[in-house]
Amino acid sequence: MLVAGIPPQPADKIERVASSTDYISIQVPLVTDDGGVIIDAYQVQMDDGLQGSFFTYYEGVERDLMVGEGFVKSGRTYRFRYRVLNAKGWSDYSEQTRILAADVPSKPRTAPFLVSVDSTQITIGITPCGDPNGSPISEYVVYSQETVDGTPTEIATLLPGDTFEV
Numbered sequence: 001m002l003v004a005g006i007p008p009q010p011a012d013k014i015e016r017v018a019s020s021t022d023y024i025s026i027q028v029p030l031v032t033d034d035g036g037v038i039i040d041a042y043q044v045q046m047d048d049g050l051q052g053s054f055f056t057y058y059e060g061v062e063r064d065l066m067v068g069e070g071f072v073k074s075g076r077t078y079r080f081r082y083r084v085l086n087a088k089g090w091s092d093y094s095e096q097t098r099i100l101a102a103d104v105p106s107k108p109r110t111a112p113f114l115v116s117v118d119s120t121q122i123t124i125g126i127t128p129c130g131d132p133n134g135s136p137i138s139e140y141v142v143y144s145q146e147t148v149d150g151t152p153t154e155i156a157t158l159l160p161g162d163t164f165e166v
Helices: none
Strands: 015-019 024-027 041-046 055-060 064-067 077-086 097-100 113-117 122-125 140-144 153-158
Touching: 015 097, 024 097, 055 064
Parallel strands: none
Antiparallel strands: 015 024, 024 064, 041 055, 041 077, 077 097, 113 122, 140 153
């Protein structure tokens, strides 16, 4: 005989579907361990992106959610968690998921340019992009067009200020 109870803590974390500088799209995992009674609702909580207190963002049956204007600020890392409700009560909260409100950087304003050349080194300059879209630039990747099949080949990954010698 199965005795119904409060659902256990959800095993899976909220998943990031997409994010940009002004929205975060998430998916709440389907909970199958319902404590023996059908799941009536999901409750999603988030913080303010500054590691503050959690607040309830959504409560209902939808699992695909878009957190948008008024809730998301570019460059902040938001924490999400959820719990489920059945006729017996609420489960404990899931583990937290952290999601950065950022997008890929904008295209650089200019192409890389030649700074200097000598017998052992070529120095190129890179103009920073106009908008890093919520997250500092962490690296640049240098590609070579000189390949057998015409496909660009990555030849270096550089941090800002790094030197690469050929």
